[in-house]
Amino acid sequence: MALFLHFGTNTFTDTEWGTGHVDPSIFNPTNLDPHQWVQVAKDAGFSRVLLTAKHHDGFCLWPSDYTDYSVKSSPWKNGTGDVVAELADAAREAGIGLGLYLSPWDRHEASYGKTLEYNEYYMAQMTELLTRYGDIKEVFLDGAKGEGEKDMEYFFESWFSLIHQLQPGAAIFSDGGPDTRWVGDEAGVAGSTCWSLFNASSALIGNTDFKYSSGGDRYGHNWVPAECDVSIRPGWFWHASELPKSAISLLDLYYKSVGRNCLLLLNVPPNSSGLISDEDVQVLREFTELRQTIFSSNLAKNGVLTASSTRGGTTDTRYSPSSVLEDNIYSYWAPEENQIEWIIYLDLGQSTLFNMLQVQEPIHMGQRIIEFHLDILTGEGDWKTVTSGTTVGYQRLLHFITVKSKILRFVIDKSRADPLISYLGCYLDAFSLPSTESNRSSHSFFNGSQIIQLNGYNQSHRASI
Numbered sequence: 028m029a030l031f032l033h034f035g036t037n038t039f040t041d042t043e044w045g046t047g048h049v050d051p052s053i054f055n056p057t058n059l060d061p062h063q064w065v066q067v068a069k070d071a072g073f074s075r076v077l078l079t080a081k082h083h084d085g086f087c088l089w090p091s092d093y094t095d096y097s098v099k100s101s102p103w104k105n106g107t108g109d110v111v112a113e114l115a116d117a118a119r120e121a122g123i124g125l126g127l128y129l130s131p132w133d134r135h136e137a138s139y140g141k142t143l144e145y146n147e148y149y150m151a152q153m154t155e156l157l158t159r160y161g162d163i164k165e166v167f168l169d170g171a172k173g174e175g176e177k178d179m180e181y182f183f184e185s186w187f188s189l190i191h192q193l194q195p196g197a198a199i200f201s202d203g204g205p206d207t208r209w210v211g212d213e214a215g216v217a218g219s220t221c222w223s224l225f226n227a228s229s230a231l232i233g234n235t236d237f238k239y240s241s242g243g244d245r246y247g248h249n250w251v252p253a254e255c256d257v258s259i260r261p262g263w264f265w266h267a268s269e270l271p272k273s274a275i276s277l278l279d280l281y282y283k284s285v286g287r288n289c290l291l292l293l294n295v296p297p298n299s300s301g302l303i304s305d306e307d308v309q310v311l312r313e314f315t316e317l318r319q320t321i322f323s324s325n326l327a328k329n330g331v332l333t334a335s336s337t338r339g340g341t342t343d344t345r346y347s348p349s350s351v352l353e354d355n356i357y358s359y360w361a362p363e364e365n366q367i368e369w370i371i372y373l374d375l376g377q378s379t380l381f382n383m384l385q386v387q388e389p390i391h392m393g394q395r396i397i398e399f400h401l402d403i404l405t406g407e408g409d410w411k412t413v414t415s416g417t418t419v420g421y422q423r424l425l426h427f428i429t430v431k432s433k434i435l436r437f438v439i440d441k442s443r444a445d446p447l448i449s450y451l452g453c454y455l456d457a458f459s460l461p462s463t464e465s466n467r468s469s470h471s472f473f474n475g476s477q478i479i480q481l482n483g484y485n486q487s488h489r490a491s492i
Contacts, residue, residue, distance in 0.1 A: 035081075044265040082130050369442065
């Protein structure tokens with residue numbers, strides 16, 4: 028997960044898209060503290076923060092040498108401040124990665140619309156950002172531009188080359204990569220099928236094929252995993268009249284982004300004083316508590332595992348099915364080659380309540396699984412399917428109606444190559460209801476006596492979040 032920070036003159040004008048003509052004097056946060064932003068991110072389990080160094084209005088949160096429309100023309104710190112520098116220092120001290128957004132669309136800069144001149148201007152500003160502030164983990168680009176604005180050709184390939192030259196370790200995000208891609212919506216939701224494989228040459232920045240971006244491409248030639256961007260509030264910038272989403276809503280977004288092989292890029296905008304608001308901090312704290320409660324212990328951790336086959340036989344421990352209980356994608360179960368079935372059996376030792384499946388593939392070996400399902404053994408000795416899914420990738424989370432069983436089997440129905448599993452987990456989410464999509468496979472298999480209804484958990488705690 029990464030934390031997006033939309034901050035700038037819009038924060039003080041109660042707008043989303045600034046005109047580019049607001050007086051810089053309006054930017055004057057009275058208590059700006061990027062250390063607080065970073066600590067909020069770190070406490071909530073986010074590994075990266077990403078700042079709008081320049082949004083569409085063209086106002087720069089660093090003292091650029093190429094424009095006066097920046098913090099140096101504001102009263103904040105008498106024009107000597109640098110938000111990017113303060114955030115970079117705070118992130119470095121906390122061990123959190125730093126990402127930057129530099130809007131291609133610039134409603135203030137006079138050269139916008141003059142292709143060669145503006146591209147040179149943009150690359151000069153990008154060079155400042157990538158050479159002044161240490162290690163940059165991500166550069167976020169988009170094709171946003173209002174209707175009726177000046178025509179402008181962006182030299183994206185030149186920009187990509189410059190970024191990779193100045194910050195070789197930075198991932199470049201855009202509609203079409205080259206390193207990570209937009210999932211195709213701003214709701215924070217990936218497709219239930221989501222491949223990291225993608226054809227970047229088929230994607231046009233600013234002209235997204237939303238369905239293709241959401242699902243990726245099983246036959247894609249490029250490795251371009253998706254990012255799901257969404258704001259904790261209705262708007263992207265802070266507005267006093269708006270309230271954040273609930274922790275339960277964030278948990279659902281987590282399942283539908285991180286749980287679908289994507290990075291969740293959650294926007295938490297600082298307010299006009301320069302701090303993340305107390306109500307946002309509280310929701311993030313509750314969201315963190317929910318995740319910790321649900322995922323703190325794998326209910327399968329003491330189980331006994333066997334498999335339909337194991338590469339090298341049962342005496343070769345390198346690919347043993349027990350590897351899937353090690354929290355490490357570099358150890359994994361591998362079946363014998365050229366098999367017609369791929370199954371992992373799990374004996375939990377005692378009948379156990381659960382409603383959440385976690386699966387991971389060792390993605391350094393590629394994304395392979397196309398379809399899978401999970402069965403439980405009933406008291407009558409029959410296998411019954413409780414959930415099914417398509418792609419896995421780095422991580423898949425499936426939430427389904429609560430069941431109770433001792434014996435499970437994880438079945439891979441279809442795979443691009445011999446499937447490999449690095450992690451398998453079972454958990455109990457006693458706080459939220461599974462989505463209709465997660466339940467689709469289980470409705471037809473269970474009657475009322477077999478489905479476990481969680482009526483006994485703390486209702487007052489649930490109401491508070």
